[in-house]
Amino acid sequence: MHELHSIQIEPIIQKALEEDWGYGDWTTDLCVEADRPARARIICKEATMVAGVDVAAAVFHKVDPQLNVQIKAPNGTAADNRTELLFVEGRARSILKAERVALNLMARMCGIATLTRELVKALEGTRTQLLDTRKTTPGLRILEKSATVIGGARNHRFGLCDGVIVKENHIRAAGGISAALGRLHESLPPTLKIEVETTNLDEVKEALSAGADIIMLDNMSVELMKEAVALINGKALVEASGNVRLHNIRDIAQSGVDFISTSSVITGARWSDLSLLFDV
Template identity: 50%
Template sequence: MMFNGYNESLAESIRQWLREDVGSGDITTATTIPQGHESKAVIHAKEAGVVAGMPAAELVFTLVDPALSFKALVRDGQRVEKGEILAEVEGSTHRILTGERLALNLLQRLSGIATKTRAFVDALEGLPTRLVDTRKTTPGHRMLEKYAVRVGGGANHRFGLYDAVMIKDNHIKGAGGITEAVSRSRSSIPHTMKIEVETESLAQVEEALAAGADIIMLDNMEPDLMAEAVRGIKAKSPHVTTEASGNVTLDTVRTIAATGVDVISVGRLTYSFNSLDISLDLNAKKGGGAS
């Protein structure tokens, strides 16, 4: 199932977003187009990219009017070229225009994330390093944006503060050090949960290893220092996962992966991307009564 079974949650969000946009009604459409007017619309890409969010767009139109016909011509994860038709929508012109903006907003944003993710994945071709996202997502859209990362070929980091322990610099300061932070956390969490520790130096890496961290994040390290850290970790504790993070770009991601890290987390997948240019064009099918 799409979005890992969160379809009802998505439907409720879409209803809320429609209420935000439509309010008491689409006054422009109501005063310009006769009731009963029907059309066939095409959704098409105005630039090349990777599509994500087609089921979400379909759900928008379904919730606006179950009588609308939505025909997807491409699937999520598919590369498309400029001018390619992604879907056709047919039925009430009023209802098509009511759902147009929300459907396009979702398609454009999610396709932009998938397109950017695919570019990073392509840059890592041939290397075993895994690309993951972060929690730097748009409030209320995390489920969708992390889905788009998966569509683009990436993987997801933790979904929230609840599903993994990640001890960062402020936790270390508050707890009085890495050792104390890991010890306190280990004594409170279930045995099935892992502990990740953010480190910025070889000394912190050594402390995190000694404290029993399951995952060690190497934050904003230069490639040579990172490679040294990875070698030391794997020599002493080969089961520990290494993660690189901090200002990762398309220009640097392959160099970072060459240090031997297992995972690279990239926040810009979901906070610094360009929405894919996608449009809906209406082709009048038949008229109705007076407006």
């Protein structure tokens, strides 16, 4: 999920603008003449991975379709401090009314992409791929997951309907791993894979025996993950999850897992420092 269509992002932009504008922009409407022209640029004030510049452009076009918006640094650009990311010219009022929403969405996405790229770089030379999770800001999932892909990760399931993950509470509620997978195999569409969360080797053995397609090793030590990978021996894909950070992600990858999933690419990302500046 990288390229976003206007159908996907327009509802987010519409709601964000409604929230920001309320019932009017006193400052802009009273201080700035209606037809005063202006030119402005979005720059980054630190090194950042560019993400969401297309979303920012869409915000300006939503506010005023007559604005001339030019993307100067495409998504996926490793931008240095003070790099110009986007140029816009047209009515000053329109630029001012779009400014905060455009910066908020883009800064959030740049921050996620930047952190994601750091984690992906830490995996270079291993066979392990980085995945995101469903721990996203409500209403912004499609933007945040797009940002992780721009940073070099792959998307895990977008929603509950995309795949099956039998987690600890599902196992308890269903009466065990075997019972849960038995019911799934009876009724699940055959195109969907089944993933099972495990916390020890006994659960790994049960998930493997029950026919799991993917086995998640949740909060296991690296040594225990190595044992689990050897036990699975290619009979299922293996995903590691839990307490993944930049300082330990490479050690986890070297256990031999296929994937590492972490919510930290989103929950641990800070916003990139961006500014919109009017030309004098």
